[in-house]
Amino acid sequence: MRPTRRPTPLRLVGPVILALVAGCSDSSEPGGGSTVDIQLRGALAAANITALPPAPPQNPALIELGRDLTFDKILSGNRDLACASCHVPASGTTDAQALSDGNGQRGLNSRNAPDLFNRGAAGFDFMFWDGRVARSADGSLRTPAGAVLPSGLTGALAAQAMFPVVMRHEMRGEAGDIDRNGQPNELAAFDDNDFPGMWRALMARVLAVREYVGLFQVAYPATPVDSLGFQHAANAIAAFTVSAYSHANSPFDRYVAGDDAALSEQAKRGALTFVGRAGCASCHNGPALSNNTFTNIGVPQLGPGFGDAAPDDRGREATTHDQADRYKFKVPPLRNVELTAPYMHDGAFTTLEAAVRHYLDVPFSLRNYDASQLEPALQGTVRTDEVEAILSTLDSRVRQPLDLTDAEVADLVVFLQALTDPDARDLSSIAPASVPSGLPVGDQVAR
């Protein structure tokens, strides 16, 4: 297991060494001597943008079990997809596709697979683009399973792991499917709302593998095997996710921790534009660069859509049933964003530059969306019917054109790239060589 590295508090090393490292004649004071640094540090503090705290330590036995479960296709109805098939370690824990289709093994999924970076840190209380899995301030969990959600889940991340396995288009499959071994897919036979039935059947499947029984017993020594539920698997998957994918040692994190030399001058200019004139930090603020709210920034709609209104995707409204939430999506965190293209809830923008340029004139960008940046199969799925409806509830902060020069856009992109932890670039070594079910793992390591 790769240890989580903490940002180096260079400021503590002393003024002399700092000056040497900075190599910068105008940086006379430690931790922010130059005008740019004083200005930037002030603006970051005002936006409450601080270093992400280190990931909370996880129980090694849970990590071990969670790693196997994350890479094991046994969790999918047809035994053809694992969590890691769509959250691929070598692709920034995403699948590098606009809409996730599980390596082409499923029909088009409705949304873009988000990254899994740093999800154990405080503040990540909403899961999914519409926050349909959430942890309230009092610690209670709200999920699509309502009252039948088992107790004992460790948080929003663990609660999330209960759901890909019950969703037909993610992992469960269609009634009548035959799995990769030529056997009937018993999980697909359940009614869509019979969550307890599906979780029980899945645990029966997993615990039929002797090696899993041993791993669960080591992870949960006080729980008899016949009392194990899928919540125990979900807690282990969450423990693995936190331990494997907490990567916040970017140049930006080192800068925030006090190292003036960690960011290039261009990245500092970009950061100033981000927190200043471009107004990005009015939503992307706090330690994770997300204020954990939902809003409508006028992203073009494409693909099969989501929920009752499909092929429209009304975002947060499908969870809250409040029309005021129509077309609102979660403000995503931005660490390692360079590694997780394409962008937005449906992958509408292929590059960071395209994502940034969207903000220059949101109404224009939505009305004149260039579908040629999409994979050919998606180009014909762009929806134009809702464009004016989306614009009518656009967040007021992104209504006015942003007058940024090409150089300022380039600075913003360089700043976003400075949010990359070098250790997150290739996480393929995190994958186990094999998993207890014996199903293949190689195709999930990279794509």
Ligand code: HEC
């Ligand atoms: C077929 C591809 C696919 C598979 C398999 C899959 N996911 Fe996902 N995952 C997605 C997509 C797409 C979303 C976003 C869905 C949405 O927001 O409605 C998502 C969202 C998430 C999120 C929410 C992140 C956030 O910040 O909102 C987490 C965590 C996650 N998946 C973990 C898992 C785990 C754990 C498994 C296995 C049990 C898994 N996923 C299996 C595609 C997949």
Ligand code: HEC
């Ligand atoms: C009014 C709030 C708001 C402001 C201001 C804002 N954003 Fe966003 N940002 C969002 C939301 C919401 C999304 C996701 C929207 C969706 O998927 O429909 C997003 C998505 C993104 C993404 C894609 C991330 C991913 O993982 O897909 C990037 C990059 C981004 N914003 C950068 C910026 C930059 C740079 C600025 C300033 C020019 C900015 N944002 C201003 C709310 C905001």
